[in-house]
Amino acid sequence: ALRLFGQLLNNKTFLLTFIHTLESQRSFSMRDRGNVASLTMVALQGRMEYATVLLKQLLSDLIEKNLESKNHPKLLLRRTESVAEKMLTNWFTFLLYKFLKECAGEPLFMLFCAIKQQMEKGPIDAITGEARYSLSEDKLIRQQIDYKMLTLSCVCPDSENGTEIPVKVLNCDTITQTKDKLLDAVYKGIPHTQRPKAEDMDLGELEKSI
Incomplete structure (x- = not known):
């Protein structure tokens, strides 16, 4: 049965009808849409040309549906509520992997580390994620919090010489x-x-030799 279903996935008409039929079901939840989009892209990752043609058709259908319902064009692709929109995210992920790994990955990681280091200079709420030095006003700790910086000496458990950091x-x-x-x-x-x-x-206390 799975082999036959795999063959049907290579049929563009079947796959488009299959996705549209699922989306027409009221019980088709947001999580289901994400799962279908991800699993479909995984199944088609060896045939990206076919996946691209399929995605273009799904996006075309989505745009047409958006125009018929007279929704504002700016709302399109913003909520990522359809299978096509979620597939588009996976499509970018697949095609940008090599670029991210070989070119953009290191600068992005350095930027992430710099932002993380800046945020950790002040208090961060472990529950809400709000921070004193947050880049987002929505996640900013506005109340005054008294805190002090401490310097701890840490030893790597795998270190043979026991160098303190x-x-x-x-x-x-x-x-x-x-x-x-x-x-x-x-x-x-x-x-x-x-x-x-x-x-x-586990955290432990270093034993100082006299």
């Missing part, structure tokens, strides 16, 4: 936030996928 934290940081800052310092330059998670690590 100074790490700056705030006295209002949560334990998890403190762990994250320590891990950022200890595992600097190591891919995030190869780093231990904060919840898997």
Whole structure:
């Protein structure tokens, strides 16, 4: 059955009808739309030309539907509520992967690290994500909070020589936030996928030899 369904996915008429039929169902939730879009693009990632033709047709149908309902053109592609819009996101992800990996990835990561470092100079609400030095006014901590900067000495558990690394934290940081800052310092330059998670690590006191 799966083999036959896989063959049907290569039929443009069937796939367009299949997606339109699903979207016409009231029980077809937003999560379902995202799952269908992602799984469809995964199934077609080996045939990006066909996927592009299919996506162009879905977007054309979406634009026509938007015009018929007399919605404002600016609302198109803003809410990403349709399968076509979610497929478009995945389409960009596939096609931009090489560019991000070879060209834009490093500058974007450096920008992320710089913003993260700036935000961590002040308090960050561990629950809401609001920060004293947030770039967004919607996520800005407006009330005055008294805090002090502390310098902790951290030793990598995998280090043989036990070299201490100074790490700056705030006295209002949560334990998890403190762990994250320590891990950022200890595992600097190591891919995030190869780093231990904060919840898997425990904080301990260094024993000073006299």
